[in-house]
Amino acid sequence: MTKPVVIVGASMGGLRSAEALRRFGYTGPITVIGDEPWAPYNRPPLSKEVLAGDVVSHETVAFPQRAATADVGWVLGRRVVSTDLEHNTVTTDDGEVFEYSNLIVATGLRPKRQVYPNNIHAGRHIIRTIDDAMALRAELKPGVRVVVLGAGFIGCETAATARKLGCEVTVVAPGTVPMLRPLGEELATELQRRQEAEGVRFLLKRSVADLVGESRIEGVTLDDGTELACDVFIEAIGSHPNTEWLEGSDIDITDGLLCNANLRALKTSGEAWSNVWGVGDVVRFPNSIFDEIPRRVEHWNIPSECAKYVGSAIATGEAGEVFRPIPSFWSDQFDVHILAFGLLALADRNKLVEGAIDGDCVFEYYRGDKLVGAAGIGLRSVVQGYRKVFEG
Amino acid sequence: MIKINVDMTKCQHYGMCVFEAPNVFKLNTDDKLEYTATAEDSERANVEAAVDVCPMQAIFIVD
């Protein structure tokens, strides 16, 4: 019997990989192993419209299943705990060994957690899975006092949603402006202004030193000693790649799965594994649109782009041209809808090129003289136009 | 023929679908999404690709 392609991680990256294998003509067996009990679902609404709704259910975020992948073997609710890359096997937490012809690593990220002296848990939340969103939604009632730690996209979106639900929301973050790194000073400051106009409070250049409460959270103590009462505490301080199951193998997992420009995983010597591939948030890869430095890119279009590339490479046996996807992301906070292309965080300057900062607008982002990204509020056709620039 | 439905309460007019299936989706001069409610079977792969890239997961193929 032919050994299956084994995909570890049953989220968007895993699903899109299985679909791409079939689309590019691979007819052999496919097994997808995932530790969540759910069939693949879409994460972005979990901090936005789905969290804002009355009930969070898997149904509302599940990806549609296609006929072409009906024969894929789904092994859900089981975690891969180890691998033997020399002998082409992975082992799950119940001891079952799965042989593979090709291994696709699509295990994504998990939120970083803080450990406090008073490390209580009740009333404390993160947001990555549907279970996280269900638990959080149950607590977000009008008048509830919420502290969000972290002012990245997920923190700011969750803050906006909690505010819409009638909560009193304070965002605590060490930076000077929320979302500074991805958006740059001007756009980030404007977003902060729009959030504040909706009633979200920001305590910047601050962090949380400890939690207050005995059986359940009653507040947080900030690093300047002030105490802030709250009923719910949300940690949104970034993510950590799920690669522990690859430890012990000859593979580079410093800050994500290091892959070459063909998305093949690399040994510590720098040589590529011929049958181990990376897909999605977990991967650190170079993108020659920008430079040769491998980076993790936590944007929603990346799992699908990786999956297309890897699915085609495995199905056709040909690597094709190097992987150079155009990163894109969006964010919805109150009635502000941002769309961006490129890697804005690489920029050392940006400039307003259309519209006005307090209305619809478009910014270009530059590193030196090189355009590395564009972002806009509204003005979709203009922002979409940048895709062509990066396609080159 | 395939039937296409976009949930306009979800759509944020991001225009990602336009790149995948330009015969079916377009942004009009006000940057709002317009689409044809039906398409030839030959468009199915493109429309499926549009379904996949829609950030709001607002596009549905009605079989």
Ligand SMILES: Cc1cc2nc3c(=O)[nH]c(=O)nc-3n(C[C@H](O)[C@H](O)[C@H](O)COP(=O)(O)OP(=O)(O)OC[C@H]3O[C@@H](n4cnc5c(N)ncnc54)[C@H](O)[C@@H]3O)c2cc1C
């Ligand atoms: C709340 C939230 C909002 C977001 N909003 C946006 C947005 O507005 N715009 C945007 O561009 N992006 C957004 N993103 C990012 C986007 O959702 C991710 O880029 C995408 O989910 C990555 O998919 P993935 O398949 O690579 O990884 P993941 O979705 O992380 O999936 C990895 C899967 O593998 C499983 N797994 C891990 N280890 C193992 C193991 N050892 N064995 C078996 N299974 C394992 C995990 O449980 C998980 O199910 C958001 C993410 C979150 C969480």
Ligand code: SF4
């Ligand atoms: S991709 Fe989705 S959200 Fe964007 S315009 Fe098309 S249907 Fe609307």
